[in-house]
Amino acid sequence: MLLYASQRIEARLESAVADSGLSLSKLNVLDHLVKAGGPLPLSRLAERLSCVKSNMTQLIDKLEADGLVRRVNDPEDRRSVLALITDEGRRRYESGSVALAEQEQQFFQELTTEEQDQFAQFLRRLNNG
Amino acid sequence: MLLYASQRIEARLESAVADSGLSLSKLNVLDHLVKAGGPLPLSRLAERLSCVKSNMTQLIDKLEADGLVRRVNDPEDRRSVLALITDEGRRRYESGSVALAEQEQQFFQELTTEEQDQFAQFLRRLNNG
């Protein structure tokens, strides 16, 4: 029941973002690159998204094929590869994050004011604990 | 934020079930077979789990390889294949569903009584709407 609800939520958000030609995973990568204000090593991205390094390799492969990100050398460590967001990546990020925010907004509007407060508090606790 | 919470929930439940050598998907299939009280056609299973038929084919492939399910002919329709849970499948189901229930229980215990009521109501609305 809890599981089913959780899957429903994810499916709704995924679908909202798909109109911008993005998946939640790809949007998440772009989000971190934009917020960082500059290119990031793949290993740092993997840490921040709490995923395995090999997964980030594959994600950047796809984003690079889409033209939303470019791999550039790290001048300070030749082992490292930096992910750099492109102009097109920035445009897609804007579009996708707006769609995501709208869907979350719409989600909360299905709750009463009291439920909104309770749920927000619950999310904070869950995301911290 | 909502997304992150949803993923955390799923990861917790998945991990709890993993100790029984099951994934949430496999447990879900076994659950429907047990509750049905007899073998079910793959197409029915796919409907009930709200997934695509080809996914059920693969799931049953894995469950059959694990020895938890057997494919048997449907005497009433030669196009149809029935999934039949084995004794070992039943044991694993018991173990996995207990672990899942415990984890959901533990999850709710992190909430106040008032929050529990609110959240349960919220889940009902989400799962119906």
Place this chain on the structure above:
DNA sequence: CAAGATTGAGTCGTCAATCTTA
């Protein structure tokens, strides 16, 4: 040896195409 990235294999999901049977 340890860290960064990649590759290969496996799980769980999708869709599109195919094959058999109704």
Place this chain on the structure above:
DNA sequence: TAAGATTGACGACTCAATCTTG
């Protein structure tokens, strides 16, 4: 033609093994 199941190709994730560089 449609229903039931399967296969193949893909997206997103995991782990284990490998290669290069520190």
